[in-house]
Amino acid sequence: MLTIDAKGIYYRDLNNKVREAVAKGEKEIFLKNINGQYYIGDGLRGDVKITIEGVPGNDLAAFMDGPTIIIKNNAQDNIANTMNSGKVIVHGDAGDVLGYGMRGGKLHIRGNVGYRVGIHMKGYKKQNPIIIAGGKAGDFFGEYMAGGVLILLGLDGDNKRPLVGDYLGTGMHGGVIFIRGDVDKKGCGAEVGITDLNEEDKKFLKEHLEDYCKDFNLKTEDIMKSGFKKLTPASLRPYGNLYAY
Amino acid sequence: MFKSLAVPEFLAKIDPVKCIRCKRCIQNCGWSVYSWGGDKVLIDTFKCVKCLRCYHYCPEEAITIEDNPVIYRNNANWGYNHIRNIKRQAETGGIPLTGMGSDLPYPILFDHLLIDACQVTNPSIDPLREPMELRTYLGKKPARLEFDKGPDGKLRLKTKMPPQIKLEMPFIFAPMSYGSISLNAQKTIAMAAKELGIVMNTGEGGLHEEIYPYRSNVIVQVASGRFGVNPDYLNAGVAVEIKIGQGAKPGIGGHLPGEKIPLDIAKTRMIPVGTDALSPAPQHDIYSIEDLRQLIYALKEATNYTKPVSVKIAAVHNVAAIASGIVRAGADIVYIDGFRGGTGAAPVIIRDHLGIPIEHAIAAVDDRLRQEGIRNEASIIAAGGIRSSADAAKAIALGADAVALGTSALITMGCTVCGKCYTGNCSWGITTQRPELTVRLDPEVYAERLINLIHAWSHELKEILGALGVNAIESLRGSRERLRGVGLDSQTLDILGVKPAGR
Numbered sequence: 001m002l003t004i005d006a007k008g009i010y011y012r013d014l015n016n017k018v019r020e021a022v023a024k025g026e027k028e029i030f031l032k033n034i035n036g037q038y039y040i041g042d043g044l045r046g047d048v049k050i051t052i053e054g055v056p057g058n059d060l061a062a063f064m065d066g067p068t069i070i071i072k073n074n075a076q077d078n079i080a081n082t083m084n085s086g087k088v089i090v091h092g093d094a095g096d097v098l099g100y101g102m103r104g105g106k107l108h109i110r111g112n113v114g115y116r117v118g119i120h121m122k123g124y125k126k127q128n129p130i131i132i133a134g135g136k137a138g139d140f141f142g143e144y145m146a147g148g149v150l151i152l153l154g155l156d157g158d159n160k161r162p163l164v165g166d167y168l169g170t171g172m173h174g175g176v177i178f179i180r181g182d183v184d185k186k187g188c189g190a191e192v193g194i195t196d197l198n199e200e201d202k203k204f205l206k207e208h209l210e211d212y213c214k215d216f217n218l219k220t221e222d223i224m225k226s227g228f229k230k231l232t233p234a235s236l237r238p239y240g241n242l243y244a245y
Numbered sequence: 246m247f248k249s250l251a252v253p254e255f256l257a258k259i260d261p262v263k264c265i266r267c268k269r270c271i272q273n274c275g276w277s278v279y280s281w282g283g284d285k286v287l288i289d290t291f292k293c294v295k296c297l298r299c300y301h302y303c304p305e306e307a308i309t310i311e312d313n314p315v316i317y318r319n320n321a322n323w324g325y326n327h328i329r330n331i332k333r334q335a336e337t338g339g340i341p342l343t344g345m346g347s348d349l350p351y352p353i354l355f356d357h358l359l360i361d362a363c364q365v366t367n368p369s370i371d372p373l374r375e376p377m378e379l380r381t382y383l384g385k386k387p388a389r390l391e392f393d394k395g396p397d398g399k400l401r402l403k404t405k406m407p408p409q410i411k412l413e414m415p416f417i418f419a420p421m422s423y424g425s426i427s428l429n430a431q432k433t434i435a436m437a438a439k440e441l442g443i444v445m446n447t448g449e450g451g452l453h454e455e456i457y458p459y460r461s462n463v464i465v466q467v468a469s470g471r472f473g474v475n476p477d478y479l480n481a482g483v484a485v486e487i488k489i490g491q492g493a494k495p496g497i498g499g500h501l502p503g504e505k506i507p508l509d510i511a512k513t514r515m516i517p518v519g520t521d522a523l524s525p526a527p528q529h530d531i532y533s534i535e536d537l538r539q540l541i542y543a544l545k546e547a548t549n550y551t552k553p554v555s556v557k558i559a560a561v562h563n564v565a566a567i568a569s570g571i572v573r574a575g576a577d578i579v580y581i582d583g584f585r586g587g588t589g590a591a592p593v594i595i596r597d598h599l600g601i602p603i604e605h606a607i608a609a610v611d612d613r614l615r616q617e618g619i620r621n622e623a624s625i626i627a628a629g630g631i632r633s634s635a636d637a638a639k640a641i642a643l644g645a646d647a648v649a650l651g652t653s654a655l656i657t658m659g660c661t662v663c664g665k666c667y668t669g670n671c672s673w674g675i676t677t678q679r680p681e682l683t684v685r686l687d688p689e690v691y692a693e694r695l696i697n698l699i700h701a702w703s704h705e706l707k708e709i710l711g712a713l714g715v716n717a718i719e720s721l722r723g724s725r726e727r728l729r730g731v732g733l734d735s736q737t738l739d740i741l742g743v744k745p746a747g748r
């Protein structure tokens with residue numbers, strides 16, 4: 001395992017070091033004293049595991065293809081932007097615009113997430129990106145979603161904020177959102193259909209939650225105890241009637 | 246359902262005497278205007294868009310397509326388009342769509358600019374006898390160059406050059422995605438770009454595996470829909486472009502109708518078959534220049550700083566300040582798409598009424614970047630209404646490094662600028678995904694025509710340079726002293742930085 005002390009290192013030099021180490025075949029990297037450095041794991045490929053101590057900056061794991069990144073603390077905005085494969089685990093909260101245009105891989109967050117999470121995620125056959133957030137989420141959760149899976153658990157967090165913000169799934173035309181708790185139709189985009197889970201959904205959910213729970217030492221059964229709602233696009237063409245031909 | 250009250254725009258007619266019943270018109274029309282009636286061809290003229298495919302493929306010259314004489318009474322205020330759109334909107338409640346650039350008679354400044362030439366006091370150059378340099382490099386240029394001496398005692402360039410796109414001539418092909426145009430059309434463009442030593446642009450629909458062989462002549466685009474974007478894609482081409490806007494539809498997103506999303510497109514875009522491919526209006530991770538900088542550098546990190554990053558915007562009122570922000574955010578190229586730029590699909594109302602023409606935009610941006618001392622930090626690509634090599638020369642003299650060609654490239658493939666690209670029925674096999682239509686476009690054949698066009702324009706550019714008495718396109722770049730305006734008011738002349746003819 002390679003340890004890099006990131007104290008005072010500019011992001012460009014830090015990421016260069018990481019890239020070089022991965023190119024040399026390093027399988028495990030420990031980044032200590034991280035303090036807001038941008039673009040960690042950006043465009044990185046291979047099966048390396050990177051553990052981060054400290055709070056990394058924006059755009060972590062953007063365009064990433066394969067690696068696993070574990071963040072022991074909170075993380076910031078734009079994680080997993082257009083990520084292709086691999087896994088990001090955040091033990092604290094994470095910020096806005098997570099998983100924008102995400103194409104594959106997993107993003108597991110233990111805590112709350114901000115606004116615009118999972119916008120325009122995609123999926124095709126085996127490429128099925130998954131974001132699971134343990135806490136609460138802000139507005140525009142799953143906006144323009146075209147594929148993939150978003151799961152929101154609402155496990156903790158204060159009661160001052162709702163489980164999920166407004167404009168949930170606005171413009172959604174593919175993929176699926178699972179919310180643990182009740183969903184107010186008024187807060188959703190008009191394009192969203194809300195249903196209860198069938199057996200197949202439960203199986204699917206359980207499978208993914210098991211992996212999530214392993215990352216954070218939680219119990220799947222506890223989480224599965226309360227009810228989920230499933231959100232899917234009401235139409236493949238939410239804006240099909242918008243135009244006069 | 247009662248009959249539409251919108252009057253058909255065109256009348257397709259077949260001369261029954263000349264017609265030999267070969268049924269080629271039935272096969273060729275993408276809009277199903279013709280059908281077989283047992284003994285003659287039946288015509289549903291409501292559907293005709295005057296793309297002229299049938300005319301060209303009728304062996305007997307039996308077909309004429311006329312503008313409908315019963316079209317509404319002449320009225321300079323209430324034109325045909327207004328009346329028809331109101332009727333269509335009353336029937337559907339929808340937003341009328343269109344393809345191609347605006348066809349409204351806004352003033353075209355290129356047609357009010359004239360280029361200088363040498364007479365007596367300074368010699369012109371004959372490009373047939375003397376070398377003429379059209380080669381163009383796009384990318385950030387260092388503010389100064391440093392040299393040192395190598396072991397052999399010769400001077401060596403010490404300054405590390407930022408990555409550049411090398412073009413043999415100052416033309417590139419404008420972004421047109423697989424989805425909006427057919428794969429054969431994209432292949433035609435890719436083959437021509439390779440042969441010519443210039444570049445094409447994937448647009449936002451991803452890079453199809455059949456375009457991969459042309460990757461060293463490809464700019465890959467990252468737009469709000471992020472279609473087909475993965476590390477392979479980002480590293481496949483010679484540059485990465487962030488698409489913020491398009492001249493034909495500034496400020497609004499993309500919407501590729503479900504009719505144009507068969508399996509293969511769904512695969513490259515990673516969305517379900519038959520859904521509309523939606524590109525949100527803004528990139529939802531870019532709400533400021535700082536956010537743009539973040540994406541620019543995310544892309545530079547993902548490509549290890551080996552590719553220039555371009556940012557494409559529509560020309561809007563405040564374009565100079567925006568471009569300055571883009572350059573300061575780290576872009577190596579600013580691509581400006583003018584008001585008259587083309588599109589595969591845009592709401593008519595947006596296309597015809599939002600933005601500013603490319604001529605004003607080039608002048609304003611070039612001025613601003615010079616004033617701020619950052620003109621060398623980025624190249625400028627001008628697009629949106631370049632119809633000839635003269636337009637290209639004028640754009641370059643106003644300050645562009647290169648021009649992008651979209652519509653003109655499609656015209657070499659048969660396009661008649663009928664403007665119906667959004668329907669997915671293009672009879673020429675260009676803006677359609679229907680296999681029976683796309684097979685008509687043979688990339689080998691049409692690449693040849695496109696190459697011919699660019700060669701011809703390059704020759705013309707060389708003639709213009711020769712007449713100006715210079716031997717490199719570099720000497721014309723930003724040289725507004727070599728332009729004069731005719732019929733322009735003093736404020737416009739001032740914005741363009743051009744003197745009136747006679748001065």
Ligand code: SF4
Binds near residue numbers: 294672
């Ligand atoms: S081919 Fe074109 S011009 Fe001919 S009838 Fe069809 S739409 Fe009209």
Ligand code: SF4
Binds near residue numbers: 296659662671
């Ligand atoms: S590409 Fe086809 S549909 Fe579009 S304007 Fe040209 S001929 Fe018409």
